[in-house]
Amino acid sequence: MSTINQLTREIHAKIVYYGPGLSGKTSTLRSIHGSVRPETRGQLVSLATEGDRTLFFDFLPLTVEQVNGLTLRLQLYTVPGQIFYEATRQLVLNGADGVIFVADSQGAATDANQESLASLERNLEALGHDPATFPFAYQWNKRDLPGALPVASLRAALNPHGRPEFPSVASRGEGVMDPLKEVTRQLLAALRTRPPAPQRRPTSPGVITLPLSSEPTAPSPAAASPPKPAFAPRAATPPAPAFADPPAPRPAPPPAAMPARSPLTFTRLFTTGNAQLAEVERAICEGRATTAVRAAAQGISEVLGGLEVLERSDAARAALLGLDGRDYLKLLRLSRLPEGLATEADALFALHVLVGARLRADSI
Ligand SMILES: Nc1nc2c(ncn2[C@@H]2O[C@H](COP(=O)(O)OP(=O)(O)O)[C@@H](O)[C@H]2O)c(=O)[nH]1
Ligand SMILES: [Mg+2]
Known part of the structure; x- marks a missing residue:
């Protein structure tokens, strides 16, 4: 969940790179790290990598631009792709303000792409995000390989709702900035257009929490709501209220029940x-x-x-x-x-x- 710190005039937002193992997420972060000016980036931290595989996640802090006198600080994360790291993926996704799905363009990766996308949809829903409005873009990676499917095939298989999509060759640093710019644009647009949501929890001093996207809510039972289309275009669905079913305000205890000097x-x-x-x-x-x-x-x-x-x-x-x-x-x-x-x-x-x-x- 993004925050604006009024003291330091900074917007903090978290963007997560999701996709199957070996699709190019770590390469994407490496390329971004290598292509931005050193003063705008922090250290790229890759945790517990074994050879080519990311076992836990990669993390790259990035300062992107000044927005109305506010500094935008992005935290870029990747998730581990292997099936058995679902719990880590859920944790990394928690608090995300936007997602970039890195697909491996090769025909042989079709099943892995689809499984990973289904896992993303499940995990976003469990966090209470509305896929229709959640800042999101596809990155069709490995466009350089001879086995890469035509973009039209990838679109048909993975992007039925026409969300923004970009080709890339992450290992050569090509096309990696476009999806990042697009998701950043979407989350800033959400920040501009959405009024602050009612606070459900007190926040840290000096920090105002804004619902950049549909704010994560407590996991709701899947059966309680009809399944929503994954990543539907914004125009196709009316904007959902931030809280469809707001919890009743907590009744204040009667003054007499409060100790005199609580x-x-x-x-x-x-x-x-x-x-x-x-x-x-x-x-x-x-x-x-x-x-x-x-x-x-x-x-x-x-x-x-x-x-x-x-x-x-x-x-x-x-x-x-x-x-x-x-x-x-x-x-x-x-x-x-x-x-x-x-x-x-x-x-x-x-x-x-x-x-x-x-x-x-x-x-x-
Ligand atoms: N040919 C080609 N190889 C790539 C590309 N992107 C990543 N790779 C390679 O694919 C392998 C897996 O990439 P990696 O970034 O570790 O994938 P991750 O599991 O999604 O983090 C590595 O050997 C990369 O060098 C690309 O666009 N084209
Ligand atoms: Mg990796």
């Missing part, structure tokens, strides 16, 4: 696992900043450890969860400060990171 606490956001959070808050109130920072780092570690994914390292899990890498690294640094050196601001920052991580983990 302390403000984030633990009310969560029904379980509050010990660490309460410890951070208590330490802040008592002026024990170092304890608060260390307890928050411990809390984050517990959140990451609780994720049901194959990744072992906390850093990989933090990236999957969508934690801001700089925040995460800063918290780790603060937690290693000698006793007495952390400030109240450090402790409040640590609390903010922990609450953000808990909210993200809760939304999975």
Whole structure:
């Protein structure tokens, strides 16, 4: 889910490259990394790759352009293609604002393309996205190979609704920017035209969350709604309301039921696992900043450890969860400060990171 940080004037959005194994997703990120100006890109991180195969995911942070004085920061992810990594794909897709489907153009890959597209549709629906409006483009890759099918055949098999599509030769860096520009255009258009949705959860301080696309909602039972056409063109369906069936507002407790001086606490956001959070808050109130920072780092570690994914390292899990890498690294640094050196601001920052991580983990 994209966010606008009013303090830093930045829009953050996540774009996921989806497709079968070996279709060219990692090559696409490598080519993008190699073709943009160094100052606009971060490090390309490929996690646990074995030879040519991406076992977990690749990640590339990119600063694309200035929009109305706001800096657009994109996070590009790829998913692992192999069938048995479905859980990792779901996690990577969580919070995505747009998807580029990288198809292998070769005739032999037809089944794999179709299976991967079906998996994408399933996972987007499970996240509550409306395929008709979700920012999306196809990248027909490996156009250079003699076994490549005509684009018309790929379109007939994979793009019945005429969503935007682009040919590419990712290994030579050809055509990789066009689908990225197109999906970025779609998600910015969604940002301009959609009013902010009612907030269902409090967000981190200083961060406004906007529904760039249909916002992920809790998975709904498939039987409850009729199947929707995958990636139907925008014009074919009327714009769906952001929340077709808005949840009833939570009734406020009667004032008499509130303790006279109820302390403000984030633990009310969560029904379980509050010990660490309460410890951070208590330490802040008592002026024990170092304890608060260390307890928050411990809390984050517990959140990451609780994720049901194959990744072992906390850093990989933090990236999957969508934690801001700089925040995460800063918290780790603060937690290693000698006793007495952390400030109240450090402790409040640590609390903010922990609450953000808990909210993200809760939304999975
Ligand atoms: N001929 C050709 N090979 C490609 C192209 N894109 C990727 N490859 C090759 O296909 C293999 C798999 O690519 P990779 O990017 O790792 O696929 P991924 O599994 O989707 O990440 C690698 O050997 C690439 O060099 C392309 O456009 N043309
Ligand atoms: Mg790969």
